[in-house]
Amino acid sequence: xxxxxxxxxxxxxxxxxxxxxxxxxxxxxxxxxxxxxxxxxxxxxxxxxxxxxxxxxxxxxxxxxxxxxxxxxxxxxxxxxxxxxxxxxxxxxxxxxxxxxxxxxxxxxxxxxxxxxxxxxxxxxxxxxxxxxxxxxxxxxxxxxxxxxxxxxxxxxxxxxxxxxxxxxxxxxxxxxxxxxxxxxxxxxxxxxxxxxxxxxxxxxxxxxxxxxxxxxxxxxxxxxxxxxxxxxxxxxxxxxxxxxxxxxxxx
Ligand code: PEP
Numbered sequence: 001x002x003x004x005x006x007x008x009x010x011x012x013x014x015x016x017x018x019x020x021x022x023x024x025x026x027x028x029x030x031x032x033x034x035x036x037x038x039x040x041x042x043x044x045x046x047x048x049x050x051x052x053x054x055x056x057x058x059x060x061x062x063x064x065x066x067x068x069x070x071x072x073x074x075x076x077x078x079x080x081x082x083x084x085x086x087x088x089x090x091x092x093x094x095x096x097x098x099x100x101x102x103x104x105x106x107x108x109x110x111x112x113x114x115x116x117x118x119x120x121x122x123x124x125x126x127x128x129x130x131x132x133x134x135x136x137x138x139x140x141x142x143x144x145x146x147x148x149x150x151x152x153x154x155x156x157x158x159x160x161x162x163x164x165x166x167x168x169x170x171x172x173x174x175x176x177x178x179x180x181x182x183x184x185x186x187x188x189x190x191x192x193x194x195x196x197x198x199x200x201x202x203x204x205x206x207x208x209x210x211x212x213x214x215x216x217x218x219x220x221x222x223x224x225x226x227x228x229x230x231x232x233x234x235x236x237x238x239x240x241x242x243x244x245x246x247x248x249x250x251x252x
Contacts, residue, residue, distance in 0.1 A: 002207055004223070004250040005163060005230035007039035007124060008237025009064060009092060009211075010046075019046030023053025025240045034058060036230075036250050039090045039124075040237075044078055051087040062090030062124070065098060068111035080112075080119040090122045092232070094150060096130075096169045106149025113150055117158045124163045124209065124232065125150045127190070131170035139168075140189055147193055159198050163207045164190060165232040171212025173234055180221045180228075183210045187227035216245035223250050 014022065019042045030038065041062040042050045051061055063086075067077040083091055093116065094109035109125065116123040127146035129139045143166070151159060166186050168178050178186075187208045195203040210222050211232030222228055230250060236242040 002205060002229045003035070003037055004252075005037040005039065005124075005207055005209060006247045006250055007041060007062060007090065007092070007165075007209065007230070007232050008243055009095070009232055009234050010040070010042045010238060011064070011097070011234060012043055013238055014042055014046055016046050016049045019043075020049040020053045022238070022240060023050040023059075026243065027054050027057040027059060029240060029244050030059065030247060031057070033247060033251065035252070036247060038247060041090065041092055047083075047086040047088065060089050061087050062092060062122075063088050064092045064095065066091050066093075066112060066116065066121075068108070068115040070115075080115045080121055083121060084119055088121060090124060090163075091116050092124045092126065092165075094126045094146070096126060096128055096167055096172060100169070106146065106152075109150050110152045113154070113162065114158075117154075117161060122161060122163060124165050126165045126167050126211070126232070128165075128167040128169050128172075128212075134168065134170060139186060143186060143190060144193055147190060148197075151197060156198050156202065159194070159202050160205065163209060165209040165211045166190060167211035167232060173213070175213050177213040177215075177218050177222070178210070180225050183212075183222060184225035184227050187225070191227055214246060216242050216249070219246040219249035 039060045039062045063083045098104040129142040133142045207229045209230045209232045210228050214231045214233045
């Protein structure tokens with residue numbers, strides 16, 4: 001039984017006050033939802049206000065990135081332990097915007113992933129192809145490369161704790177969504193690849209989220225697919241109404 005996860009990636013949106021308001025209104029609206037793991041990933045500066053906003057609920061706090069070292073002279077960076085001490089239990093790693101604009105490689109993502117697991121954070125690792133790669137028929141090659149790169153040297157025990165998000169880059173923030181079948185085909189491919197790397201248990205229990213212009217209008221069709229276990233939501237997670245609707249679409 002895979003418990004659905006719906007995570008909101010707030011990217012570089014929301015001041016402290018705005019983040020608190022959104023978090024507390026979600027908490028109030030979602031009191032009855034306990035069959036789904038809900039994760040809010042605000043910017044670093046709003047972690048503490050979102051923590052206050054969700055206090056007493058079973059909504060989880062997550063971050064959008066971290067450094068792989070414990071501490072040091074890394075101006076502008078945040079460590080995994082700092083995230084833990086701010087109340088985070090999740091962290092998004094290898095988002096395509098980080099790969100694209102901040103030159104994150106598989107190697108960097110693998111180092112971050114190992115550190116997140118070492119300190120006890122639940123990583124959400126993003127994989128996914130760009131439009132030209134899909135058009136060139138390279139989707140599976142790219143996704144396999146991201147997957148193997150991120151999971152390099154991860155033990156069975158570690159691999160079990162990782163949530164994967166399949167996010168076709170061409171669908172992120174563009175309004176274009178992968179069709180439910182297109183998304184499910186890649187999710188199935190990811191699951192099959194994991195079977196080659198780890199046990200049957202990892203294959204069966206792995207939570208694989210879809211991300212890329214998920215909206216209230218398309219959430220149900222995507223989340224109904226057998227290999228889609230939840231969603232990583234950007235734009236539509238910034239408003240209470242739309243995020244609530246997406247979360248409710250995941251209730252079976
Ligand atoms: C994301 O940021 O991971 C994302 C999927 O964004 P959006 O839902 O806006 O496409």
